[in-house]
Amino acid sequence: MSDLTQFLRRDLPASIVVFLIAIPLSLGIAAASGAPLLAGLVAAVVGGIVAGALGGAPLQVSGPAAGLTVIVAGTVADFGFAGTAAIVAVAGLVQIALGVSRLGRAALALSPAVVHGMLAGIGLVIALSQVHVMLGGAPQSSAWRNMLDLPGQIAGHHSVTTLLGLGTVAILIFWPRLVKASLLPAALVAVVSMTALATAIGADVTRVQLPDEPLAELIRPTWPDAPMREITVAVLTIAIVASVESLLSAVAVDKLHDGPRANLNRELIGQGAANTVSGMLGGLPVTGVIVRSSTNVAAGARTRGSAILHGVWIAAFVLLFAGLMETIPMGVLAAVLIVVGLRLISLAQIRTYTRHRELPTYVVTAAGVVLTDLLTGVALGMITAAIMILWRLTRSEIRLVEQAPGDWLVTISGTLSFVESARLSKELGNLPPGAHVEVELHLDYLDHGAFETIKDWKSGYERTGGSVRIREVHDSWFHQATAGRLGDGKRTPRLIGSWSRWQNMDQQARGAMEAGIAEFERSVAPLVRPELADLARDGQRPQQLFITCADSRLVPNMITASGPGDLFCVRNIGNIVPPYGAGDTSVGAAIEYAVDVLGIDRITVCGHSGCGAVRALMNDAAGSTGSSLGPSLTGWLAQSGVRFGDLGDEERCCTDNVYQQLINLRTYPTVRAAEAAGRLRLSGMFFDLTEARMYAVDPIRGEAHPISAKSAV
Template identity: 85%
Template sequence: MSDLTQFLRRDLPASIVVFLIAIPLSLGIAAASGAPLLAGLVAAVIGGIVAGSLGGAPLQVSGPAAGLTVIVAGTVADFGFAGTAAIVAVAGGVQILLGVSRLGRAALALSPAVVHGMLAGIGVVIALSQVHVMLGGAPQSSAWRNLVDLPGQIAAHHGAAALLGALTVAVLVLWPRIVKVSLLPAALVAVVSVTALAAAVDADVERVRLPGEPLANLIRPAWPDAPLREIAVAVLTIALVASVESLLSAVAVDRLHDGPRADLNRELVGQGVANTTSGLLGGLPVTGVIVRSSANVAAGARTRASAILHGVWIAGFVLLCAGLLEAIPMAVLAAVLIVVGLRLVSLAQIRTYARHRELPTYLVTALGVVFTDLLTGVALGMITAAVLILGRLARSDIRRVERAPGEWLVTINGTLSFVESARLSRELGALPPGAEIDVELHLDYLDHGAFETIRDWREGYERTGGAVRIREVHDSWFHQATSGRLGGGKRTPRLLGSWSRWQDMDQQRRGAMEAGIAEFERSVAPLVRPHLADLARDGQSPQQLFITCADSRVVPNLITASGPGDLFCVRNIGNIVPPHASGDTSVSAAVEYAVNILGVTTITVCGHSGCGAVRALMNDAAGAGSALGAWLALSGVRFSDVTDEERCCADNVVQQLANLRTSPTVRAAEAAGRLRLAGMYFDLAEARMYEVDPVLGDARPVSSLPAA
């Protein structure tokens, strides 16, 4: 599709849809903010053209937003609208600085529960104030006063304004459920139809008032006559809230389409330029608006042309058709804002935060905004979020299980700090005296206070005749504390560390294995169980027989990044393959099974650095007459240079490949092209695999990545 065709088929129709939505919303937000109605339309024009051109989210549509209504209303009350316009212009400069400083992502660090709670609180405040306007009254100075006066307002006599407002709400609610036409948004249908009805019956209601010459009546910003501290607070509040709302909207819009992703720093700069421009021209603050943006995407927009054009359409409509706007009853705009405000309280979000145990943060923020003010509500929400996080971090799971008479297992998971010392003492103190107690620690962190609690309990318990064994199945916090090194040293990744690194160092190896098995069944088994279940049902079909040394430092699945069902392994001292004529069938049986039954296509012999078997052969110290000496003698290896241990390990691999080819099974499979033999050498110190030339014995890296 050409650019022109895409514009005509996608962006142009989408711009008209957004334009039709933006007109009533911009007027309503201006009215709810206590600002001139023209200021809302100016912000819509600037948001579309300037933010649409310069922003980093191509499909986001910007303009006056309901989320800033409460803030703007307070600013207008404190500084007048001319002063508010100046504050908006300066707030735009702050946003530009944030974007240039590349702090776009930092603005998203605020808890979503706080942000959505703030928007919900703002929505309730808007609805409580505008319901008075819709019923023919006047909003009070605070949400609490609006709530207290609401019963009296409802019980009072209502005229045509209340009826028109009720009809508007009905259309807004019912239209989307009845008609699924994106070109006819509910807000447009409600405003146009009810306004037409009001004109037809010549209803005596208050209507929209716009200046006769909009360009000549733009309000010039004026620096407020107020303390600098109060002005700075207003500037930062508008800048930060507008930034967070715009960035959250941009991230949400990204989820709605598969086009280019938003550049959040550029979006901040674009929003800042738009706000500075809007303030200088006497407009409201501008933010990215999810309602208009989602409508833009749903209508088929593909580029930023749609957002820009919607601003152009608004400017043309205001200049040429202002008389049509003046026919709209104010009660109708109030009804639109009531519905918009209540939709900011999302039941889906409430359910989500309840599932994630963040509902207290959401509710505290929302109620704080409603009954105090926006900054106090957000501060209370952030404090609540911090308290919940600290509570979760400080919380550990302590379980006691009696495995047998007189034997108990105590498992402690999570973070164990001094905050949990009282509960920890209570749980440990409930154990019967004189028993054998195994304490398994699965800890992300252990502080000194909790360590002392466990240590003191163990000492006291053992003095009364009990036995306590402490095992660590994560990092060795308790062992470090016992050694006086709590909090020091490097941490080893849990799944890569050996038992000796992540188990209690003074435990017997038997205990470490038991703890390791328990850890596997607890944390790893749930991840691999579906795959193992498939293998159990379908059987194994590995593609490779991997013959390597029994050395404990060589872990085949780790060094090949393979998993269950990938490798058929044979491990022995020195990765030896006895010749077929030797009569030893231990390796031959595995080779025949792998080739004839499993149908492997590759046999790899893998040696390694520091191999004890190779060193014994190099030094002729194999122990003649012993079982080990007899086994090593089966290797048949002859070293080219006994002073070069790496070369000797490679020579051993080459010899075992030659021994493999003495097997009739291997020769037949190779001749048929069904089998390939490969030699490998693993350098333990470098953690790097080398391929061994089967003729020359030279080793070259398998991977092109640089060695560690």
């Protein structure tokens, strides 16, 4: 597909969808910030064109963001809007300096729980203020006052503004569930339909007001008449929060597409340039916005052309159709902001932080933002995160289980330091004397004080007639300390070794498979259980179909560093894909299920070195006689269709086989249709067992090239 064709088919329609969403959001955010409505539109135009052209995240869409509403409102109250515009312009220069200094990733060092807690708090502040506007009143000066006054506002008499607002909320909630048309976003439908209703009934409500000559009435930035310390705090606050929000959004957008990854330092420079221009033109601060960006990706955008063009559409609309925007009731925009604000409080994130025991950080940050101010809330969140880290670093989990009369298992996991010595001694002291005790250590760290505690207890317990066996999983802190070299040694992780290597671990009381299962349930199951529970509840959503050989030396999830739910695997002798319509249909069934039902976007055929199936095919091609292969295996291999270029090069024959199976894949109608629609891509790989290195198979020549730069060294 040519660049022009891709632009017309993908980026142009996507830009229109994003433009339709950006108009109501930009107006609403400006209103909630206490800024001129034109400032929100200026920021949307500049964010689209400047950040879109210069940023490092091609599919990210920038503009005024709800996450900065509280900060901007406070800045406007302190310095006036002309002063705020100057502060925004300087904040952009700070962002450029951060990007030039290559500190893009440093901004991501802030705990995600703090960032999302901050956004949740901001969302609640926005909702609490805008609900007063939707109910026909006026917001108070703080979230706390808004909460106190809300019951009276709800009980009071309301005008048609409230009905228009409630109708807007209803459309925003139910429209996406009822209609899947991407060209009709819920925000646009809600604003247009409620505006039309207000006009039809002649409602006497407050509406949007824009300058008659937008270009002539742009607000010029003016340096604030305030102490430099206060100005510096405002500049750094906007620069840091805008940077973090933009970079988090860029990272999130990367997960939504298969295109080029974001260059975070360049993205900072682009965002800084956009903020400087926006401030100079009298606009709001600009950030990357996940709502508009995810919509951009979902609408089919492939390049930065979509983000840039959406800014052009907004500029044209403001200059040519400002009168239409002035028919929009302010209560409708308030309702849009209420829904946007509440959606910043993500239940999925709350569940995630609960599972990872970071909910206190999230809650403290959100509550701090609501009850105090943004900087205090973030500071409280960071302090909470630091306390949680220190608490985790000094805590371990100790469990005592009686497996049989006189037979005890003690499991100690986490970090074991001298701080835990007293609790450890107390727990071990609860064991009855004279028993057989197996101590299983799952440790990230063991210091000398805790080591001495275990060692002294072991010696004392064995003197009273008991027996103690120390067993370590994943690392060998205790045994290294016993040998006098704590922290020096290395060992193969238990789950990488084969069964035969680890049979003696359980004193050969069980078979190799049973020992492996017991090891999984003991050491791995607790780690993967939450992920597997989610997959069991939500169903599988694999990213790709992985067709590879049944060879026992090849472990797909290990060589791709993937986990449960990532790969939909098909394994057979020789990683063969019989052509469509051949006798065997099992592989074809898997292909159709993966593409048509699971909606995977990639099929990979992976061969490997030393493949017995390829050797059998090579012998057959060389005219060898006396083959001992059975009829079923002979018939199966005959479906490969492979033609070897050089029978003297076994590795090349293995890649020839992978190349041929890619050709066979394209004989399937479902594969051809999905590939033609741009929903599916095919790739070939070759794994060298000796080198433990993966190669990509060239789809044109069939040659193998190292996948990673490190592999090529």
